Amino acid sequence: SGGSKSEQSASGSESGTAKKRIALVLPEEIGVNQFFVQMDEGFQKAGKEFGVETKTIQSSDPTAFEQNMRATVAENYDLIITATFQAEDVLKQVAQENPDKSFAIIDTTVDLPNVRSVGFREYEASYLLGAAAGLSTKTNVVGMVAAQDVPLLKKYSEGFKQGLESVNPKAKFLIGYVGSFNDPAKAKELALVQYGQGADFVAGASATSDLGVFEAAKEKNLYTSGQDTDRTVEDPDHIVLSQLKGTDAVAYETVKDFANGSFKFGTANYGLKEDGVGLTFVTKDSESKLSPFIGEANITKLKQIRDDIVSGKIVVKNPLEQ
Amino acid sequence: MNAIKRTLLGMLQPVVAVLIGLLAGAVAIILIGDSVVDTYREMWNGAFGSFYFLTNTLTRATPIILTGLGVALAFRAGFFNMGATGQMVLGGLAAAITGLYMPGPGWLVMMMALLVGMVVGGLWSLFAGYMDARFGVNLLISTLLLNYIASLFAGYMVSFPLKDRTGSAAMSQTPMLATDVWLPKLFSGMSLHAGFILAVLAAVAIYIFIHHSVAGYEIRMLGNNPFFAAYGGVKRGQMMVVAMLTSGALAGLAGAGEVLGTQHRYLDGALASADYGWSGIMATLLASSHPIGTAIAGILLAALQTGAMGVERNTDVPLEVASVIQATLTLFVSARFGYLFLKRRKERKNNGSVV
């Protein structure tokens, strides 16, 4: 990114010190998913630390997202970051139409010369989580509450299932769909039903609705797990694991690179190997103490599985590639 | 003279309402400590600030106008059709399927896709009408319920049988349509597509139909007083079919237009999450089911929405506050200040004795 670009943008900023301007354009409203909140935090933090002007723009629906993307291009931001599969279509178009503009996308890959993409192999972490559940369950029934029965969430459910079956082929896997990303009451009912069907571990994979799963766990003394950040700190007795995904770090790094001039286009893909995804206690330590339900012995086994995935001894199938 | 006076008075009402709405919105902005002037300027810019943003607004108005017209026609016939969302979703899905799988030259596929979208939307709406006419299943409730059913069904279709398996294959969506099937853009580099022309034509056509055609007359009378219509030999069943079919077809066209003109594929949730259906109903009600009025109200509502996006992008006022302002404005736009104000003054003038 050359100086000429910053000069253009200076006209828009109040100070005239030619601060770089970076926009994070989200395809949805931020509150829909913890994942966006986390990303925004990393984005804002980097903005402050590296003296870059940051602007987060939410969109209420796909059409609004497209309009926001185009308007942001028109408003001459130096870098436009966006995220998730939902953004692919629009980004492909907009980036192609504006070859001299810089873009970045988080959580999926768009292979264009002016786009930097960072994808995640969540299914590897899901595999670990599923294995953890399979190793720990006493009732041989484990459940998962997912937001919707859509391909996107197969990254969680299919990986989980593979992991579960690999360590405990006899275990029964229950899955329930909330039908919405923010209906904790319904998610709680689903978790209660799975509890009624004998599950002693119910994984949450329903974005904001997970809070309902956590509550069910607390109420019925179930074990559960969270997503994206370390949720075990909220209730270590019941939320015993958390599947991690470093979206905040990626947003932070992207801004940092851009501010320092080390920003490069191209694609990157983060899995267990790159430490982009993970599982608490296995790939990363947690502030909370390990639940006896999981137990140190299992953690040791899981660490081995992690190493096998990294070394390629275990190949986790990408659920989206069929 | 009188006609001019009446038109002016008719315009006064919405103007006063918008002013009060802006005032109420200003209170919201002051409460969060932002500049009222800046916020409204950005709102205006986001909606009409340049030719580009104007076309954005018109793009967004297109599905609102079309669903609104459909709702208006059903209302006129006395059918409270709240099912625009479901009809739109199925129309969009059908258009996408046609666009993907029908062989033939692009323009023909495009036309067929629009047509199939209309037919499917129309049939879905007619289904509700049929249950009402034949089994006495209340239309208001059934159309609301059918929205959920349609959305879930379409969600299933694009999550499984019709799923896009190209690319990352993570989204619940159909594959992308071939470019020659897309509705042409009206101006290069802008989002406005030919669907807007269709919406304008539809508004004019529905206006002529409702106000000047015999069938439209019968539909209006049916809506006004079904007994009178029956007495005069209006065939309720036939008119119901015409009204519900057309109403659903317009919603279906709205969905097909979005699919062929904007998203270029059917994307799960894209039509429902934008609340086009509810906006269409609001446009109709604001215009008392007048087709041309519905089109204007549709543009107004779209402008409020694109304006809110402008506020989101260019001020520190967050999106939710922008939507509060938008809701406040619509809330007051339908109020009848002008009317009350005038009526009271007139009464005072005419009836001297009134205290």
Added chain:
Amino acid sequence: MDQLFDISLFNSTLRILTPILLAALGGAICARVGLFNVGLEGLVLVGAFSAILGNHLLGNVWLAVVFAVICVMLFSLLFAYVSINLRANVIVVGISLNFLAAGLTTFCLRAIFDVKGAYYDKNMQGLPRWDIPLIKDIPVLGGIVSGHSPLVYTAFVAAIIMWVYLFKTVSGFRLRAAGENPVAAQSLGIPVRRIQYGAVLVSGALCGLAGAQLSLGQVTMFTEGMTAGRGFIALVATMLGQSNPLGVVASSLLFGLMDAFSIRLQGFALPAQFTQMLPYMMTLAAMFFFKDRSYLKDAQRANGSSR
């Protein structure tokens, strides 16, 4: 199959239906005075938020419920003022209120709690569960009926009180008169407007309870848009129950049961989208048996918007 029909099915039915029933009763009383309240969704959402806010501020779950009721009543005054005094189209007002509530609660979540998406405090006490002394020991019934949040029982009591009020008391009689023929009621000196205001306020109170049940009874948290369409289902329940409180109880029961059932049906081979359709399908099917539409027609005519 025994996994489909067990005590917990009926137990969860009662939980699921309560917010819907409370809101639908609110819708019913509005419909009875000729105001078709499409804004239930928004009112319940405001109720859910203010219940959490009240609990946060006052530190007492009962005061929180009262706080929610008061907040929603104030919010519903807006509905009353714009539709009654300013004679705006009630449906437009209702839809606008839904948008307003969504924006307002999201904004307040950020402004007051400084969080996005959800507010959750693990130390916050939700509504207690009541074990009803004698009933809880009755084998099957006890398992179904006992051990719910007090608002579950309140909802049913409210339905009965409303039924008695509407059909047995003088004041309820006049309320129905005001809704059925406002011109005639006015000509008899019945204060139609005041009655309409009263009905909207009661509706607000009920939606406040519905919201409180959702955010303090079913779960103890607030998330953006957590009503997830329950207000619209309540609207359907209102209409299906023909704005008769007992009818509303029946239609809410049907919906609650089907929703609870659909949750259990997941995993029995059908794709989730189809099991999720079940409550809507069954409600639709139920309508084949409830055909007296006279009341609904009046309600539609009263708001005059189909013209």
Added chain:
Amino acid sequence: MTVLLEMQGITKKYGEFTANHDIHFDVRKGEIHALVGENGAGKTTMMRMLYGMEQPTSGRILVHGKQVHFHDPSQAIRHGIGMVHQHFMLFPSFTLAENIVIGGEPKKAAFFDRQAAADKVRELGERYGMPVDPWKKAGDCPLGIQQRTEILKVLYQGADVIILDEPTGVLTPGEVKELLAAIKGLAAQGKSFILITHKLHEVMEAADRITVLRDGIITGQMKASDTDEEQISRLMVGRQLVPMSRAARAPGDTVLDVQGIMLAGHKGSKPLLDDISLTVRRGEIVGIAGISGNGQSELLQVIAGLRRPDSGTVELNGADVTGAPVRRIREQGLAHIPEDRYMWGASRDATVLDNGLMGHQQRFRKRGLIDRSALRKVMDEWVKRFAIKTGSLDTQAQFLSGGNLQKLIAAREFAHQQPFLIAAEPTRGVDVGAMELIHGELLARCKGGDGILLVSSELTEILKLSDRIVVMYEGKIAGELTAEQATEEQISLLMAGGKRQS
């Protein structure tokens, strides 16, 4: 006699239009004061001001000599003024008892004591000779009973001055007699009445004083004993009315042939129509007499195709039209003046023009569109010929006075030029001038060779126009009489379910 109520120099304007001009009017204790005038003369407007539903533009209203300002009817009610509206103000889904006691409900604690209400209503009805079934729903009752309910409601409210706006329009002769007797009885007990009616013989029978209104101006005020019907109608219309004479007619072929019509009642109750057979020939008027609610409405609906009979046939103009769609029946040769003009005959929200188009859609269709200019031309003629008072053709029908709306409907149906016409209550609520016009038109059509089926609760109308008279009682034909045989007593007896005397 003490003056209870007085209007001094009252003027009421609607915009440019003066509905009442400088009205001086009073009501004394125990008197029946009749108010007569053509449709749109301003009678209802005057009463609405007395009842607080409208405010006068200028002038004063005095009650017991004190000036009052009524802003809403409840204030008028408190001052002892009650009004029975021409178009009823009832709650259709409520019982009659509920409709009557509303506003003054008997209570047990806060609860509505419905039993006490029913008892009170029953007793009230008996006292005034107007019994009603307190538990019946108002919406299910015939117009006659609804009217009765309205009067009982005002009596229940304890009004001293009772305004009756065309109370007899929907009543049968027997009911009218009873009503007038009841009014006179009440007047003797000290109640005062303002009676608005178009039926001058009722005025002569019941009223003590008469006020005549024309175009919003009082054209005469006199004692009933000092005047006669002729003078009153001259004051009303401003001209002499010509009495009509009936020419002898020679009926031709059968145009309507109804055989064995059966129509079941609501779950288990008596059939609504029980084996009805009847014919109408070209060039004759067949009158159907009967107390309203004895199956006349249902019979007409069956003939007009608005209701499907359970058995039996309807043959119109040589073709079987049983259960055929309305449009086909109309094309086959039916014109139809419906009995309830607001329910069947018009759309209040639509313009006069749109109301006039109904049934004529095919005639004014031009390439699928409505030929409005042609329609306007034709309707301008109707307006002139029937002297319909309307702002313009674009006025909404709801702003027409009831009489003028009726003329519009009649004009529309006469314009059909069909060989068979149903005329149901063709002159209900219509003033003498308009009645003369409509009757004349009916006779002319008949003379031109059309068959007419006339349904009227007005015996004089039936007797005056019909060649044959069919009396209906409880869904059956109770008897048939020729015009020569028929006397009012005979018909009344049949209508009341008595045996036919031979």
